[in-house]
Amino acid sequence: MNCPDELRLSTYLDGELDPTEAADLERHIEDCASCGRLAAALRTEAATLRTALAKWSPAAAAHEPSRAAARQRPALLAAGLAGLLTLGWLIGRGWSLSGGLVPDWLNPFSVEGGINAMFTGGIFIARNGGALMTGTDSWSLAMASVSLFLLSLSGVRSLRAPRQLARALTVPFALALSVAAGQAITTAPAMAWDARSGSTVTVAENETLDETLIATGEVVRIDGRVDGDLLAFARQVTINGVVTGSVIAAAQNVEVNGEVGGTLGGFGQWVRVGANVSGNLYACGQSVSLLEGGSVGRDALMAGELLEGAGTFGRDLTAAGRKLTLSGRVERNLQMEGDELEITPSGSVAGSVDATLPTDDRLVVANGAVIGGATDISHPAAAIRKSRYSRSGFYIWGLIKLAGAFVVGALLLWLAPRLFGHKPDSATAGLGRLGIGFLVLVATPVALVLVAITLVGLPLSLLGLAAFVAALYLSKILVADWLGRRVTGSDGTRPKVFLALLVGLAILAVAGALPWIGGWLKFAVLLLGLGLLAVRLFEAVRSSASRNERVPAG
Amino acid sequence: MPLLARPKPPGRASLGNHRVMDDRAWGRLQESHRPRVFGLCRRILGGIEDAEDACGETFVRAERFRKRYDPSRPFAQWILSIASRISIDRLRRRGLERRIFDAAEDKPAGWEPAEAAPNPLEAALAGERRAALENALAGLEHRDRAALTMKYYAELSYEQIGEVLGLSRAHVGSLIYRAKRRLRQSLVETDTDPTRGTVS
Numbered sequence: 001m002n003c004p005d006e007l008r009l010s011t012y013l014d015g016e017l018d019p020t021e022a023a024d025l026e027r028h029i030e031d032c033a034s035c036g037r038l039a040a041a042l043r044t045e046a047a048t049l050r051t052a053l054a055k056w057s058p059a060a061a062a063h064e065p066s067r068a069a070a071r072q073r074p075a076l077l078a079a080g081l082a083g084l085l086t087l088g089w090l091i092g093r094g095w096s097l098s099g100g101l102v103p104d105w106l107n108p109f110s111v112e113g114g115i116n117a118m119f120t121g122g123i124f125i126a127r128n129g130g131a132l133m134t135g136t137d138s139w140s141l142a143m144a145s146v147s148l149f150l151l152s153l154s155g156v157r158s159l160r161a162p163r164q165l166a167r168a169l170t171v172p173f174a175l176a177l178s179v180a181a182g183q184a185i186t187t188a189p190a191m192a193w194d195a196r197s198g199s200t201v202t203v204a205e206n207e208t209l210d211e212t213l214i215a216t217g218e219v220v221r222i223d224g225r226v227d228g229d230l231l232a233f234a235r236q237v238t239i240n241g242v243v244t245g246s247v248i249a250a251a252q253n254v255e256v257n258g259e260v261g262g263t264l265g266g267f268g269q270w271v272r273v274g275a276n277v278s279g280n281l282y283a284c285g286q287s288v289s290l291l292e293g294g295s296v297g298r299d300a301l302m303a304g305e306l307l308e309g310a311g312t313f314g315r316d317l318t319a320a321g322r323k324l325t326l327s328g329r330v331e332r333n334l335q336m337e338g339d340e341l342e343i344t345p346s347g348s349v350a351g352s353v354d355a356t357l358p359t360d361d362r363l364v365v366a367n368g369a370v371i372g373g374a375t376d377i378s379h380p381a382a383a384i385r386k387s388r389y390s391r392s393g394f395y396i397w398g399l400i401k402l403a404g405a406f407v408v409g410a411l412l413l414w415l416a417p418r419l420f421g422h423k424p425d426s427a428t429a430g431l432g433r434l435g436i437g438f439l440v441l442v443a444t445p446v447a448l449v450l451v452a453i454t455l456v457g458l459p460l461s462l463l464g465l466a467a468f469v470a471a472l473y474l475s476k477i478l479v480a481d482w483l484g485r486r487v488t489g490s491d492g493t494r495p496k497v498f499l500a501l502l503v504g505l506a507i508l509a510v511a512g513a514l515p516w517i518g519g520w521l522k523f524a525v526l527l528l529g530l531g532l533l534a535v536r537l538f539e540a541v542r543s544s545a546s547r548n549e550r551v552p553a554g
Numbered sequence: 555m556p557l558l559a560r561p562k563p564p565g566r567a568s569l570g571n572h573r574v575m576d577d578r579a580w581g582r583l584q585e586s587h588r589p590r591v592f593g594l595c596r597r598i599l600g601g602i603e604d605a606e607d608a609c610g611e612t613f614v615r616a617e618r619f620r621k622r623y624d625p626s627r628p629f630a631q632w633i634l635s636i637a638s639r640i641s642i643d644r645l646r647r648r649g650l651e652r653r654i655f656d657a658a659e660d661k662p663a664g665w666e667p668a669e670a671a672p673n674p675l676e677a678a679l680a681g682e683r684r685a686a687l688e689n690a691l692a693g694l695e696h697r698d699r700a701a702l703t704m705k706y707y708a709e710l711s712y713e714q715i716g717e718v719l720g721l722s723r724a725h726v727g728s729l730i731y732r733a734k735r736r737l738r739q740s741l742v743e744t745d746t747d748p749t750r751g752t753v754s
Contacts (some may be wrong), residue, residue, distance in 0.1 A: 006731070007727065007728060007731045009726070010730070010731050010734070011731075048687075052687050053597065053705065053707040056597070056691055398742070
């Protein structure tokens with residue numbers, strides 16, 4: 001037999017040669033001195049490797065092999081930051097040069113545009129929640145349900161529910177949760193409230209309810225009397241009767257003509273109030289009107305594109321929107337921020353008018369209109385557009401916020417390091433975290449409201465609210481930590497994680513300050529962070545439940 | 555005549571020879587293997603967090619495929635195979651080591667004169683140069699370290715490694731052999747490079 005090559009000898013020593021060959025080779029090694037020496041050396045080598053690998057702790061070597069990448073990272077980071085800054089500057093500059101020719105509410109990336117889109121989406125879900133659950137023939141519903149389903153699915157999948165059954169059950173549960181919170185309310189056991197749903201929910205003229213009513217459906221119509229609060233989600237909410245408590249109505253079209261004993265919150269595309277509202281009025285919609293004959297006992301807050309005040313405002317009126325037309329009475333002060341303010345001959349303001357408008361001539365006060373106090377017009381809108389990026393306050397506040405987030409994050413890194421270092425290391429995993437974040441963002445407030453309604457749960461709900469707010473703040477820090485580690489290539493050792501956190505926060509701060517897309521980036525960060533947090537907490541709970549203490553190193 | 559034939563049955567103590575395994579025994583079995591699974595993930599992946607994630611994922615997957623586990627075969631190799639697959643998948647997703655799946659790179663090698671005999675590792679065993687060996691291990695490319703880890707840390711057979719990597723057994727043999735050579739080479743270079751380490 002010829003001398004075997006080293007690969008063959010190595011294969012033999014690894015025990016991977018077939019028995020007859022191995023026997024041949026064994027005999028050869030005994031006879032051939034040089035092969036014997038090589039075999040002995042290889043055997044020692046394998047033993048050395050076993051010992052070295054068993055003892056070796058790759059802590060120092062973490063991430064080390066990609067030296068080229070590590071060398072490129074600072075350069076990439078600098079280039080990325082420079083790119084972001086330039087982009088931000090260009091967009092800001094372009095926006096200020098256009099002189100605000102395009103109304104801000106038309107810009108899909110503006111706050112107003114976002115609210116608009118949110119309402120459209122929210123109304124769609126509120127309107128079609130039930131149909132989405134049971135399935136209908138409309139293709140748009142199918143599309144929406146499929147996308148929501150995928151979102152929930154990816155969210156739940158990445159929770160890695162340990163058993164398939166559990167996972168299979170979680171998916172429809174999550175779907176139900178995200179699609180139709182309203183439906184869930186109606187199926188919950190009625191305790192301190194009466195829940196009604198259906199295509200049309202009516203409280204007839206001669207009917208009196210002496211408890212809180214939660215109504216969902218296509219049309220909600222209150223002609224009778226509700227001696228309690230009213231929560232209504234529908235396409236059309238009409239209140240002609242009397243609600244002695246507060247009303248929260250979210251619908252495409254909200255019409256309140258009767259009487260509301262408490263506060264009225266109306267959210268929708270059109271909100272028309274012709275009622276006597278004894279408490280405050282909070283109305284938000286594309287078009288918001290306090291009709292002639294309508295009155296608000298206390299303060300009113302109106303936000304939307306087109307605002308109309310023909311009734312009587314018992315105290316202050318605060319309005320934000322494109323245009324406010326006031327033909328009614330404001331018993332105290334009027335504060336307005338927007339593009340245009342018109343006070344018609346029949347309009348009157350007992351106190352002062354404080355308006356924030358692009359130019360002075362956007363305030364039109366007709367002959368005959370009465371303003372009791374001073375009229376003050378300011379133009380911060382132009383200032384903001386021109387110089388949000390040139391005012392030093394913007395940067396100082398940015399730095400203060402950054403420092404605050406860093407201090408909180410560093411404290412947490414010190415106190416609860418397990419919360420960090422989470423890596424969705426693929427696009428699907430990242431999407432999964434987004435999905436979870438979405439679920440958390442939607443489900444938590446719903447759950448809190450449900451808990452709060454039972455009164456006993458009010459303190460609990462307040463605690464939950466505090467935790468939720470804290471989670472919202474934390475979300476940014478978690479994402480910053482992840483991003484920072486990714487960018488700096490930190491391996492999780494002490495000084496480096498703090499640097500990574502700082503870098504991540506800085507990137508987020510710059511990205512969030514970008515005009516137009518900044519808000520959306522912030523929203524995405526919020527979702528991602530909530531998802532990361534939820535997964536982290538879920539894993540922590542699960543591992544403590546299955547008495548899995550910390551994984552021993554090495 | 556085939557170069558490679560069926561592997562010998564694994565010689566390691568078999569930990570899973572119960573026919574019937576209740577949940578508690580299963581849980582204990584898992585727990586007792588956790589350090590080694592974590593060690594494997596860490597050796598292949600490097601970073602601690604990533605290894606923790608991979609380790610967690612391994613046990614989740616083991617739970618899911620529990621029925622597929624054949625109690626007559628060693629549990630260690632079964633779970634370490636799963637851990638290897640998850641770790642390699644993570645490497646691949648990280649984009650750090652695309653070449654690990656590139657079978658063409660690892661054609662079964664013919665005879666090549668060894669420019670570095672196994673001696674450097676032997677010398678390293680002496681003790682003073684353990685640091686050099688550890689550095690050399692750290693400096694290996696992921697694919698090489700993964701191959702060595704699967705063979706000499708997890709004690710998987712060529713066939714099991716081949717299944718994880720999607721390579722034939724012959725490829726695996728060649729991959730391991732080359733990884734060892736590169737390790738020697740880097741030790742030799744350390745010896746001759748006056749800026750790094752000292753010659754003992």
